[in-house]
Structures are given as structure tokens and as C-alpha cells.
Amino acid sequence: MREAKYKxxxxxxxxWIMSCDSSDEQYMxxxxxxxxxxxIWKYLSExxxxxxTAQRLSDLYGITIEDAKADVSLFTDSLRKYGIKYI
Known part of the structure; x- marks a missing residue:
């Protein structure tokens, strides 16, 4: 799950995704x-x-589960580049 310090x-x-942790030494x-x-953020935060999340995305947009999994993976990989991690 996403770290609670991001909203x-x-x-x-x-x-917008922003850090809400005022103890961060460096501005994000x-x-x-x-x-x-x-x-995707909403589904993961639930x-x-x-x-x-991929299944729900597939149902919502009427896309294949494979495409939905690829979208979720691309999104989470992109967030990791900003230091936002998932378990």
C-alpha cells in the first residue's frame, strides 16, 4: 500500500500527488x-x-485484464521513480 504521507x-x-509530511528534509x-x-491511486488507497486494482480498472474501462495490469504496473513504476513505494 502507498505510504500515508502522500495525498x-x-x-x-x-x-496532483503531494507529500503531506512536513518532516521531509527535501521538498517534493x-x-x-x-x-x-x-x-488507480484511489483503488490502491482503498x-x-x-x-x-487491475480487475476494477478492467471493469471500469472495458479493457482486457492484461492491459489493465500493464497500466497499473506502469503507474506504480512511475511513482517509484519519485520515491513513492508500494508493498
């Missing part, structure tokens, strides 16, 4: 994500596994 916000027509620039990224 998703919607502002100025965009979804907010990350802009698209609507699909926001859906304590869903990566596979369950």
Missing part, C-alpha cells in the same frame, strides 16, 4: 497525474491489491 488532490483542472515537487492515474 491526491484535484485542483486547477488536474490531479507535486506530481501531476491523469484521470486514469487518479482512479487497500486493494495490484491485481484487484
Amino acid at each position: 491526491m488532490f484535484y485542483a486547477a483542472g488536474n490531479y 515537487t507535486p506530481i501531476i497525474i491523469n484521470e486514469t492515474g487518479a482512479v 487497500c486493494n491489491s495490484l491485481n484487484e
Whole structure:
């Protein structure tokens, strides 16, 4: 699951992921994500596994489970580059 110190916000027509941990020594620039990224973030934050998140994404958008798994994997890999980790 995502570390609790990160939150998703919607502002100025965009979804943003921001660090809400004031103890961070280094400022983290907010990350802009698209609507699909926001859906994945929401599903993962509801304590869903990566596979369950992919299944829900597949159901929501009517895409194959393989495509949904690839989307979830790409999203989580991108977040790891910013230091946001999943278990």
C-alpha cells in the first residue's frame, strides 16, 4: 500500500500527488497525474491489491485484464521513480 504521507488532490483542472509530511528534509515537487492515474491511486488507497486494482480498472474501462495490469504496473513504476513505494 502507498505510504500515508502522500495525498491526491484535484485542483486547477488536474490531479496532483503531494507529500503531506512536513518532516521531509527535501521538498517534493507535486506530481501531476491523469484521470486514469487518479482512479488507480484511489483503488490502491482503498487497500486493494495490484491485481484487484487491475480487475476494477478492467471493469471500469472495458479493457482486457492484461492491459489493465500493464497500466497499473506502469503507474506504480512511475511513482517509484519519485520515491513513492508500494508493498
